[in-house]
Amino acid sequence: MQKRIHFLSIMAVFATAFSIGQPYVHADDTDTDVQLLNYIQDQKDYQRQLLATKELRELRDEINKEKFIRPIDPNKPAPIIFEGKDISYDSKTGDVYAKGDVKVTNKYSRLTTDLMTGNSVTGNVTIKDKAHIAQYEGPSVLLDGYNTQYNYNSQKGKMENAKGSINLKYISGEKIEFYPEEMIIYNGTITKCPAKKPDYHMSADKIEIWPDDHMVAYNAKFWIKGQVVYKKDRYITKIGKNATNNDFFIPVHVKYDSDDGVHIQYYYDKQLNDKINAYIDFNYYSKHDLRNIYGIRWADGKASLRVEDGYYEDSNDRWLKKEPTTIFTYNTPIGNTPLNFGFTSEYGKWTEDGITSWHRSNTISLSHKPINLGSSKIRLYPNIGYSWVNESYDNSSYNSLFYNATIMADISPRLIAYTAYHYSQSTTQNALFDYGFDDYSQKVTAGFSYELTNKDRIVIANEFDAGNNMELEDRDYYWYHDFHCFDMALEYREKRQSWHVHFDLVHW
Known part of the structure; x- marks a missing residue:
């Protein structure tokens, strides 16, 4: 029979963690509007997270039903509850002994093992054999390890040969030390790939973590398929609430298409202050060499201003050089209405096919x-x-009216379809630059996505010239496959007879 002893304490068990992040294969913008289906991949990633946090959500629900674990008066400290099939407590010394299905619960954190010794006065807990930690509130933690020691009063402890996840990031370490405001991993690894042998990870001799602030890794190495692709003696990045985006690790993306060859992309940015960050979008093409984009961006609520310099490619494989350009954007909802107002202004030096011009454009929109x-x-x-x-x-100079109407239909859990109508007075026929424009004013797109299996999805997307008897202009075929730790998108553009393949480290 399970027995229970509980003590009041304001200390949480192993209340420390960090947050690191990056994306998955999304379709690039194309004339067929296939990017409208990108949200399907977002939903798949959300389902991955639900599966990974199932144990923690069950722990939360169980604790919410237990009045002894969750104090009725929130102003009073939550108790620490010891449970086990065989449990004893010495009221004089404070010694606690528990054996068999041992649980130590505090707030939304629980430690489980087979044998534990501790002391309610000194706050010490010692577990020589395997221990499992699950924590829902604040940072989400799921860890297994050995030779665990923790003190509730000082909030200091350690765990050896640890492996598990913290905030959906999978870690391992020969030793982990816990402190009130810091966590240190020795000879450890971090990845978002849940495989036993991750396709990619970071390793370091020592990793210092200040939850929701920053992380420092010493002798950091970044691995893909057993090969070191990047290393740094001292790697520092912001994490958790202090992080500016999900660019932890090296967000490397690899593509291939018959026009550009192999394309290796790496995005990096650095926060200069609360509102300004600098960035580089590194792009190597085997058929074009380096075509990078450099920029600095200021953002404050509804408004942003950025200055960029680099090469840009549109969905029709047309290249544009900006050297540099300044772009201001402003977006805001209109009162309590369902409308949103947007304004964009750009001024910069543009070059395309030997034509160079100082380009000035302003756009207002209502959605x-x-x-x-x-x-x-x-x-x-x-x-x-x-x-x-x-x-x-x-x-x-020229002016242009445009409007768009898109319909999305969730026909079944596996089948999703879309169709859209686009009208624009600006085309390649009347604009100085072809970049970003269609050859005609009226366009209809239509396509669908069908999920063959949990790991496979196909898409067919079409583009029609609505002003020319709905003549077919483009038809693209896609196959998306989930390789567990990375995604692949294979595309064939029928009218252009071109192939594209994109590999993305979806959890990186």
């Missing part, structure tokens, strides 16, 4: 929140806008 058409499974997304452009090359 509406999704409109349910009968049910939430069929949604309409409308927006309208107006832009005016000036070019120094030939002193030309």
Whole structure:
């Protein structure tokens, strides 16, 4: 029979962790609007997280039902509860002994093992054999290790040969030390790949972690498939609430297409202060060499301003050089209405196919929140806008009205379809630069995604010239496959007879 002893304490068990992050294969913007289906991959990643946190959510629900664990008066400290099939307590010395299905619970944290000794006065807990830690509140923690020692009063402890996850990041270490405001991993690894032999990870001799602030790794090495791709004697990054984005580790993406060859992309940014960050979008193409983008960005709520310099490629494989350009954006909801107002202004030196011009453009737009058409499974997304452009090359200027209407339909859990109508007065026929423009004013796109298995999904996407009897202009085929720790997208563009493949470390 399970027995229980509980003591009051304000100390949590192993209340320390960190947050690190990065993405997965998303379709690049194309003329067929296939990127409208990117949210399907977002949902898959969310389901991965639900599966990874199932134990923690069950722990939360169990503790919420237990009044002895969760104090009725929130102003009083939560108790520490000792449970076990064989448990004893010496009220004079404070010694606690527990054996068999041992549980030590405090707030939303629980430690389980087969044998534990401790002392309620000194706050010490010692576990020589295997111990398991599960913590839901604050940082999410799931760890297994040996020779565990922890003191509730000083909030200091250690665990050896530890392995598990912290905030959905998988870690291992010969030794982990816990302190009130810091955690140190010795000879450890970190990855977001849950495989027994991760496809990619970071290793370091010593990793110092200040939860929700920053992390320092000494002799850090970044591995892909057993090969070191990057290393640094001292690697520092912000983490948790203090992190600016999910760029922990090296966000490397590898693509191939018949136009550009092998494309290796690496994005890095550094926060200069609360509102300003500098970044580089590193791009190597086997057929073009380096084509990077450098920039600095200021953001404050609804407004942002960035200065960029580099090479840009659109969905029709057209290249544009900006050296440099300044872009200001402002977006805000209009009161309590379902409308959103947007404004973008850009001024910079553009070069395309031997033409160089100081390009100035301004765009205003008005968009509406999704409109349910009968049910939430069929949604309409409308927006309208107006832009005016000036070019120094030939002193030309032109204005353009545009509007778009997109319908998304969740036909079944496996089948999702879309169709969209686009109108723009600006085309390659009347603009100085072809970059980013279609050859005609009226366009209809349509496509669908079908999930063959939990790991495989196919997409067919089409583009039609609505002003020319709905003539087919593009048809693209996609196959998405989940390789557990990375995703692959294989694309064939029928009209162009070009192949594209994209590998993405989805958990990195």
